[in-house]
Amino acid sequence: xxxxxxxxxxxxxxxxxxxxxxxxxxxxxITIQEIEQAILKGxxxxxxxxxxxxxxxxxGTKNLHVVCGFRGERLLIVTNYRPKPSTWIDWKTRAKELxxxx
Numbered sequence: 001x002x003x004x005x006x007x008x009x010x011x012x013x014x015x016x017x018x019x020x021x022x023x024x025x026x027x028x029x030i031t032i033q034e035i036e037q038a039i040l041k042g043x044x045x046x047x048x049x050x051x052x053x054x055x056x057x058x059x060g061t062k063n064l065h066v067v068c069g070f071r072g073e074r075l076l077i078v079t080n081y082r083p084k085p086s087t088w089i090d091w092k093t094r095a096k097e098l099x100x101x102x
Contacts, residue, residue, distance in 0.1 A: 001057040003044055006068060006075060010039045015068070015075035024079050030064065035080050038064040045092050053078075062091045 009015050017025070017035075025035070038061045045065070046058040056069030056078060067078040089095045 001044065001047055001049075001055055001069065003059070005070075006057075006059065007040055009075035010036050015077060016071075017077045018079070021077045021079050024081055028080075028082055030080055030082070034064055035066055035077060037061075038066050038080075039068070042066070043092075046094075060091060065091075 024030070025032075039059050042059045042061040042064075044057050045060045048056045048058070048067075048069075051069065054069050054071055056067055059066050059068060060083065063082060064080065065083050066080045068075055069078060070076070083091050085095075087095055
């Protein structure tokens with residue numbers, strides 16, 4: 001996954017939100033503009049090349065994470081959320097060691 005390709009689709013508004021992403025967006029009061037800005041200004045934090053639904057990646061900023069991937073020719077926003085301290089040490093580092101202690 002290349003961030004330039006993802007950003008190109010966002011700028012052209014050639015993307016879709018999954019039903020899950022739309023639900024999460026509403027629950028966390030995330031706007032479409034926030035999602036677009038997180039992708040346009042964020043970095044790829046994690047890549048998921050073996051995702052059974054298709055290659056995807058986690059793009060994020062300090063305030064918002066977005067999982068997206070291409071489904072055919074279209075970019076799909078799979079989910080979006082605000083990173084929480086229980087899951088993230090900082091916005092780019094997953095708290096894996098915390099999970100193993102629980």
